[in-house]
Amino acid sequence: MTDDKDVLRDVWFGRIPTCFTLYQDEITEREAEPYYLLLPRVSYLTLVTDKVKKHFQKVMRQEDISEIWFEYEGTPLKWHYPIGLLFDLLASSSALPWNITVHFKSFPEKDLLHCPSKDAIEAHFMSCMKEADALKHKSQVINEMQKKDHKQLWMGLQNDRFDQFWAINRKLMEYPAEENGFRYIPFRIYQTTTERPFIQKLFRPVAADGQLHTLGDLLKEVCPSAVDPEDRVSLCRSGWSAVVRSWLTATSTSEFK
């Protein structure tokens, strides 16, 4: 794990320069200036946009404000996806900054989950961590942790504290010496071209013959269209690595050998 520290830091501290603009049909008392922010790739929109909300609410009346939601080129943005994932999936081929539109009306009930509070984000995040550990360790490691350790994972993410997060997360990244890796690798593959939101399957880190699987092996098995040379690889390539990485980081898995 120590050789990977640089990569872990790069992933954690990845940022996306973003320009937030208020939707033109929102009712304002005066002109709303756009708001610029560097968004952390590993975090969630509703966790890091308090300043954005405050900025626009300053020029609006209370009665015109309901639940905030974000949209990019007509697509409502799922706050429960990591920010880096959203960007890679939807906007990575466009010029920076990433232009996001802010809404305070007409919440799209059929598309987006509600985000009533920070607690909802915490619950979602911890649920992802738990599911990842179910795959890696049959939930044994995360269930043996104390509540304060769980809290530390969340606070580490919320407050952008790499060391605080990894002090606990490293335990979720360990496996017994006699094993060659986790039970299964937690991963999700997101593509804009598919009907379903993501591909998630059981995948062992070690093959039957004892060979360690690579990322390429995983893709070949669960998403063969991504590696078919005849196919338009650009569809998947333009961010698959970051896409896969986002989930890996958020749910803590090992690097592929």
Added chain:
Amino acid sequence: MRKTEPQRGILHGQLWTAEEQQDTIYTQLSFNMEEDEFIGEKTFQHYCAEFIKHSQQIGDSWEWRPSKEAFELPSDDCEVIETAAASKVIKYEYHVLYSCSYQVPVLYFRASFLDGRPLTLKDIWEGVHECYKTRLLQGPWDTITQQEHPILGQPFFVLHPCKTNEFMAPVLKNSRKINKNVNYITSWLSIVGPVVGLNLPLSYAKATSQAE
């Protein structure tokens, strides 16, 4: 605000499966579940098939949808029970999916008024019987949350699956002890369903024990 008992239109249930899992350690259909209370995906599919058979026999409206098909909910597919106050009629939709992470089934559901307005988590919560609320409130991860349906990508409510094996273990252990046939899906659904307004007719259980 007066609390009303939600009326229910037809239950439109679907049993989903993710695609074939070759790498699973449960490679055989195993009804004699010596191991713990988890079920492999093929076993899940088998129990669902048995469940569907009975559903068809009694005219219950469960359907099996292999996920490879594109899914569309036909708008005229549901009968509605007319009541005096149409605004209080609530249509529930239940989906049973298999979680390969937890190796258990998971219940997804959503509800809307007749005019299409979806129920909020607050509305759903108000419909949960008191006796279940205490248990649900004990663990934030055991409760009802809004989640994205992993196949449809739309918001649904979910009963978190991570404690499923805990309450299924005694059921399965006991049935092994008395050598009784058990359909995992039927037993599981009869436990979690009532929490969110889904009550299975007793005939499902009878059908299982009669099938030797």
